Amino acid sequence: MAEKKRGANEPEPRPIIVKKIIVEGHGGHHGGAWKVAYADFVTAMMAFFLLMWLLGATTEKQRKALADYFTPTLVELKMNSAGSTGMFGGDSLMAKENYPTTGGQGNLAITIPRDATGTKDQGGKALRAADRQKFENIKKQLEERMSKKGLARLRKNVRFTETREGLRIDLIDEADFAMFRSGTDQLLPEAKALIAEVADALATMPNPLIVRGHTDGLPYASGRSMNNWMLSSARAESTRKALAETGIPNARFARIEGVADREPFVKTDAYDPRNRRMSVILGWTRGGNASADEDDAQDPETQAAIKERDDPQRVAREQAQKLDMGGTGLPSGAALINPTAAGTSSKPGKH
Numbered sequence: 643m644a645e646k647k648r649g650a651n652e653p654e655p656r657p658i659i660v661k662k663i664i665v666e667g668h669g670g671h672h673g674g675a676w677k678v679a680y681a682d683f684v685t686a687m688m689a690f691f692l693l694m695w696l697l698g699a700t701t702e703k704q705r706k707a708l709a710d711y712f713t714p715t716l717v718e719l720k721m722n723s724a725g726s727t728g729m730f731g732g733d734s735l736m737a738k739e740n741y742p743t744t745g746g747q748g749n750l751a752i753t754i755p756r757d758a759t760g761t762k763d764q765g766g767k768a769l770r771a772a773d774r775q776k777f778e779n780i781k782k783q784l785e786e787r788m789s790k791k792g793l794a795r796l797r798k799n800v801r802f803t804e805t806r807e808g809l810r811i812d813l814i815d816e817a818d819f820a821m822f823r824s825g826t827d828q829l830l831p832e833a834k835a836l837i838a839e840v841a842d843a844l845a846t847m848p849n850p851l852i853v854r855g856h857t858d859g860l861p862y863a864s865g866r867s868m869n870n871w872m873l874s875s876a877r878a879e880s881t882r883k884a885l886a887e888t889g890i891p892n893a894r895f896a897r898i899e900g901v902a903d904r905e906p907f908v909k910t911d912a913y914d915p916r917n918r919r920m921s922v923i924l925g926w927t928r929g930g931n932a933s934a935d936e937d938d939a940q941d942p943e944t945q946a947a948i949k950e951r952d953d954p955q956r957v958a959r960e961q962a963q964k965l966d967m968g969g970t971g972l973p974s975g976a977a978l979i980n981p982t983a984a985g986t987s988s989k990p991g992k993h
Contacts, residue, residue, distance in 0.1 A: 841888035859912030875900025
């Protein structure tokens with residue numbers, strides 16, 4: 643294309659200059675420091691949810707083991723409190739520390755537990771478990787002693803039951819065995835021998851004792867000064883005295899009670915001779931009364947098992963089968979109309 647002809651008065655055309663400006667980058671919206679902070683936040687949240695999962699998926703014993711695993715790394719920080727480093731620094735690493743905490747022996751995350759029980763709640767469970775083990779030993783020991791001393795036939799008159807108060811040992815009357823002379827608080831010789839064996843077995847534990855007397859529902863004749871309340875209390879005191887004479891110190895007795903016929907052993911028959919009994923209760927280590935919190939309560943399965951075990955009809959049916967010498971045992975599913983008749987019966991009058 644031909645260049646346009648410039649007029650005489652027209653100035654020369656100016657050159658066109660193109661300027662390129664390169665802007666330096668700023669690292670994506672003022673730098674990447676926020677990414678580091680966000681990564682720390684996500685890491686912390688992951689650790690938090692992992693901790694929540696561990697708390698929900700582990701048992702108390704497993705959590706204590708995890709806490710104890712990380713505890714030794716902080717031993718040096720606690721030397722001045724827990725002791726064992728200097729002449730006056732303390733007696734042991736496991737000694738009681740003086741941290742201002744309320745969880746028993748401090749926070750498990752930063753404190754060495756005093757013993758294997760850990761916190762206060764775990765200590766209670768461990769003590770209860772230790773008591774149960776000792777109770778089992780006492781039952782075995784008492785059975786062995788009765789066999790050696792010629793009291794094996796009275797084994798059926800001794801019942802062991804775990805209650806909220808402790809281990810209850812029931813010494814039960816029957817038609818062929820009585821603890822006391824009829825209508826009195828005088829122990830019979832065979833009953834004294836049985837109580838002596840019970841005392842020797844209970845002497846192995848320092849736990850408190852409760853002695854509780856029971857009678858049947860047979861009333862006294864009118865005009866007499868004695869009644870079931872007075873009789874059950876007097877028999878409880880006679881039993882306590884017999885235990886004390888065998889070596890049980892007086893300080894171990896927490897309560898002596900007489901409850902008459904208000905807590906029958908056979909609830910369906912107030913006149914059953916087995917309602918006449920003495921209950922010697924070996925209390926839990928923390929005292930005669932067990933705590934009422936939910937952790938110490940028996941689970942429903944245990945309660946159902948105890949109820950089934952102590953069911954009067956089931957016990958009577960078993961007694962009837964044992965006494966059935968002709969081999970005419972009750973058919974399966976049969977219900978007893980009069981459970982007392984299948985077992986033992988008592989003659990009229992107060993025993």
